[in-house]
Amino acid sequence: MSEQKLSDNERLKRESNFLRGTIETDLSDQITGGFTADNFQLIRFHGMYQQDDRDIRAERAKQKLEPLHNVMLRARMPGGVITPTQWLAIDKFAEAHTLYGSIRLTTRQTFQFHGVLKPNIKLMHQTLNQIGIDSIATAGDVNRNVLCTTNPVESELHQEAYEWAKKISEHLLPKTRAYAEIWLDGEKLETTDEEPILGSTYLPRKFKTTVVIPPQNDVDVHANDLNFVAIAEEGKLVGFNVLVGGGLAMTHGDKSTYPRRADDFGFVPLEKTLDVAAAVVTTQRDWGNRSNRKNAKTKYTLDRVGSDVFKAEVEKRAGIAFAPSRPYEFTDRGDRIGWVEGIDGKHHLALFIENGRLLDYPGKPLKTGVAEIAKIHQGDFRMTANQNLIVAGVPTAEKARIEKIARDHGLIDDGVSEQRKNSMACVSLPTCPLAMAEAERFLPSFVTDVEQILEKHGLPKDDNIILRITGCPNGCGRAMLAEIGLVGKAPGRYNFHLGGNRNGTRVPKMYRENITVDQILEDIDQLVARWANEREDGEGFGDFTIRAGIIAPVEVSKRDFYA
Template identity: 40%
Template sequence: MVINAKPKNRKPSKVEKIKESSNFLREPLATELLEDTTHFSEQAIQVLKFHGSYQQDNRDNRVKGQEKDYQMMLRTRSPGGYIPPQLYLALDRLSEEYGNQTLRVTTRQAFQMHGILKKDLKTVIATVNRNLGSTLGACGDLNRNLMVPPAPYKNRPEYQYAWEYADKIVSLLAPQTGAYYEIWLDGEKIVTGEEDPEVKAARQRQSNGMLIEDGEEPIYGTNYLPKKFKIAVTVPGDNSIDVYTHDISFVILTNEAGELEGFNVLAGGGMGRTHNKEETFARISDRIGYVAKEDVYELIKAIVATQRDYGDRVTRRHARMKYLINDWGVEKFKAKVESYFGKAISPYKPLPEWKYHDYLGWHEQGDGKLFFGLSVENGRIKDEGDFQLKTALREIIQQFNIPLRLTANHNIIFYEIEPAHKQAIQQILAQKGVVTQPEAIDPLLRYSMACPALPLCGLAVTESERILPSILERIRALLNKLDMAEDKMVIRMTGCPNGCARPYMAELGLVGSAPDAYQVWLGGTPDQTKLARPYVQKMNVKDLESFLEPLFLYYKSDRLFQESFGEFCNRVGFEALRKSQEI
């Protein structure tokens, strides 16, 4: 079977050749790992991504004529953000011994550790695996970390089904190559539980050309997918996971007795784009249809096979599935998926309106226990002066041995908490200077997100995580000046157009376009159901207040009752917004 349906007379990209010659993600990574060097070659870097790591260099430490300050970023694969207490304590310890003394919660419910040296990478990855974690498939051209609402409701079966199927889908699409265990664990495959027989059978079941015959990777083949692939599972109405931004989103549908019947399916979302390349763009997903629970694995394989065989393997910036659907149209895409699936996909079923939930504060879990959502500014877990978040988390988990769920807004949820332990947990956080009351957090901060950007991300053209706190302070001061102290809006920032913090769904998105300058995107909504649009291509950060003040005044004077800033921008239109700035 042909893995790529590549156009005639067009050569596959260099990355395609690297994947094909890697012997299922082994070389040249395995050889270079043994070499006494500070960094990997470009070929090994591409393979390393599949193992959960990116090579970076600290751009703050660059000195002309000297070697770059090379270090590795390691990302966990944590379906639904699940972090058992043993794993958290191991990550905390590893970040102190081998990293930059911080951890970062990502916007896809995983942990990132920065600052690892090449010589220590094997030790760190092996330790993660021996403490109930993994990094396999956290990066690379395959299914990435799968997102799920983090709320641990024990009395709401749809949430339990979402967690269950997140784990099953991750297992279905996990790389089958033995490379990961050979390289990092000397061939030892740490098994934390038996794989679901239903999932294993589904992976092995051949039908309508969905599987690649022979080889280690029956679903992916030697070339894996054309680009990264992202999946989410949620429940009706819960948009805590930015449902429209994934390659595939599944919505749990149950009957009146709470029993799982099937899934609504959306496909074709994605945030990444490239400046000044109009053929790249952010896109929200389309409704594909409904699938019964007994057919869900076959439909997943059919969608993945369609992207595997027809996604663009020549031009990487055009390789995500969103471009395939955009180029073909939904009906052609759906017809091709059905040809692999072997039958028609049923119509999409009605759903309630989507609402964003961050689950901060204390909540009943539904079985007598509690869960607690903790806001983490920009997802960065650190100790800094009197603010001792990292120490507080370590003490809580050591003392109470409770698991975590990471959220899509880079926050943390503790759960399985005995009510008798609530006061002690509150006290530990308060003593370490950590705010525990959601209402005490400025809404601009509470609903904001930023990517890490400088100094470590090689794609960043300007600041994001390090500058967003000051940006929010300036916007808050401006709102206060305009007698709009009660106003709130969703603000997201990235240091480049790749969109890791999903700025294109924000009411106010700031996307790095040059040093100290940002594209401004307007028109996303608080429930993350509408794609924002580019308003200006370059705003210097020093002009923030003068740029925003007329927009905010216009919003204050002409908004409808309870109309959000993003909704207002969409209603009046960009022409009217620009006129307001000319006055």
């Protein structure tokens, strides 16, 4: 590795003065609405991506105008918990200072602002800081927002797991003062910034971590570099099974890239959690590929050096020996939409938010509805990794009042099908610069088509297929853990993947490449007809496609995915 030329991102990080670069100079440049040179990449470490509205890009070019540059900000919210007071503040900012006026709940269990123009960027960070939120390390080559299973029922266990998600997030954060200096007008000191965990050039590539509470796999552990599977005894957390090396991103046409399941390293007691987290991160920091960013994620490091070798190094650095994994099982990964009662007697209302997009639509003022709930709610909100929102900790006396607000604003719709609840898409067009095909804007109508196919073949109303769509192969919509996964290839064309399972433990395999929506629906129609007629009792669609020999299972990603 040392003989290979490093990627230019390594130079960029090395010369950035611990992520400062010349971002402040760019902020004061009124000639362009964007960030230039290295700063275009560096702002990602501060939680932002530069984007533009691709729907109007060509028209602006005709007018001799640069693209309508703006930023998308992703907040750092470990475990997705947010207070009503915080919610009202982000709602107000989105309404007043973004191009689209929306709040988007993401698969990373947090919220995003889309369409923030350069003059409002510092105000955005300072507004968040005033309510105890930041966007440090939610993008870039660092450990990103730590997910935690949203479990409103077993409240005590969830609280313990959530606290560990926060501790892990804080432990792995960058230590540089750059964020405070640039965005919060922090005092600028002659400093010797040190990054004892992340290193002076940070990680080779992005790194994702979760805390998951079986039997729910709502965080999709196999999409992440590092996962802590909560093991409880008599309702109390005693430690974690540690899963390493999951990831879904790939590159079209490059067979050196592939989705991969995480490997189970074993069990560790609670007191060793942070040591193990740091050991996995530092091993990937030192051993990851810094020459080819397409092969820089942890999953490729494990396959290159061997999982056993990587595990032994983690044990050495953490000063532990993994014990055999404790038994656990994943049975589901969807959110339980509607009311559930927790063991503490409090009630929790999970609201289905299609695509996670909170906006006031004609006849469905969703964003206003959540704000109205926030004005009276005394508990908290929990954003889920499935792009939904839970109103948590509602006393019995407040249930009716909150439900009425939700229904009046279209946040509860009894007619939403199980299929729609179990379908998901990334943002894609018009704002994502990587998008090759539609995803968020395409999903609603496509789900309607799939619903009609299920009804046509007599499937029960409570049956569904885990369906996910991404506009490119980078994995944000987690299509590579779906029973049907569509991956954008070109406008109106997708790669069609089959064979994932309901609990998210199997990667699907490409069934047909670069086909139109009409071709996909024709295939789904034929496949669902067979599923309806040939399925075994309770057999999910993905499991059926494997058993019936329609698609081969992906047992080992590198070997089987392209076979």
